[in-house]
Amino acid sequence: MLFERLKKQKFPFEQIKAISVSGQQHGLVSLDKVGNLTRQKSNLWNDTSTAEECLLLTEKLGGRL
Numbered sequence: 001m002l003f004e005r006l007k008k009q010k011f012p013f014e015q016i017k018a019i020s021v022s023g024q025q026h027g028l029v030s031l032d033k034v035g036n037l038t039r040q041k042s043n044l045w046n047d048t049s050t051a052e053e054c055l056l057l058t059e060k061l062g063g064r065l
Helices: 002-008 051-060
Strands: none
16 A cells, blocks of 8 residues: 555655545545544535525626526
């Protein structure tokens, strides 16, 4: 694994501030080192909780083109 290889090379893990994920983020479930979820709730790519706000912004910016 990547982290094992970096550990062997004495990578300074304590300097890591954040990790970005791309490519498979639509189905990503992040776990901590003992296998528990890192977040109680994770919004997926198809989340519609901001649909009303999106409509309001669209109208304020002149509507759909």
